[in-house]
Amino acid sequence: MSECKVDTALEAIVGKWKHKILFHMIKQDKIRFNELKRSIPGITQKMLTSQLRELEQHDLITRKVYAQVPPKVEYSLTEHGKSLIPILSMMSVWGEEHVKHVESLYRETDEKA
Amino acid sequence: MSECKVDTALEAIVGKWKHKILFHMIKQDKIRFNELKRSIPGITQKMLTSQLRELEQHDLITRKVYAQVPPKVEYSLTEHGKSLIPILSMMSVWGEEHVKHVESLYRETDEKA
């Protein structure tokens, strides 16, 4: 952690929906727009589009358009995007532990009260 | 990455200054308020305080107040906070690679133009 580039990493994955999008693309290597939309409750089309565009700009995902009617667009992780998997995985594990940890803290203070 | 707790992890470390604060506390295990302020260019007192409070609420850092005049307050990582180090470290490495990667992409497109 010489000079702190955590900023850069965070920039790439922060955004209310980005990690959820990435999550689905880790599970499923090609995924369509509406498939994503259905898989992520609460997301709007606008948000889905804009977050996808940002991920694309960071070269984390690819957008493949099929010249068809009706349109078909598939999103998938780039190789570079796949390099994020270990980090996301660690964060997920840490997140679970963090929840437990914080809960146990609350339990302690409750017991005192 | 069973069910995605990346959210939780992100919540804990997202915030414009949090990872910078953490970074300094990794390098230096006890650090004072003004020391942090001086080490983090651009941060305001308000922001430093509020980010410190949030980190404290997540039990990532401890606040130790010395009963003195003038006041002295030392911040340090909790054990739980230290469990974040590997993640931050990975993110930092990835961040550096990401910068290079994106730069090389720009170079390619420049060459085409």
Add this chain to the structure above:
DNA sequence: CTGTATCCTACGGGATACTG
């Protein structure tokens, strides 16, 4: 030295309607 207290603004994100 280590903070609060205000006030203010930019922008991430939501709701809704429209389109090739």
Add this chain to the structure above:
DNA sequence: CAGTATCCCGTAGGATACAG
């Protein structure tokens, strides 16, 4: 199906002043 185009709002974060 896979998107734009608008309009709108809450809140994270900045500037500044004051305080124990």
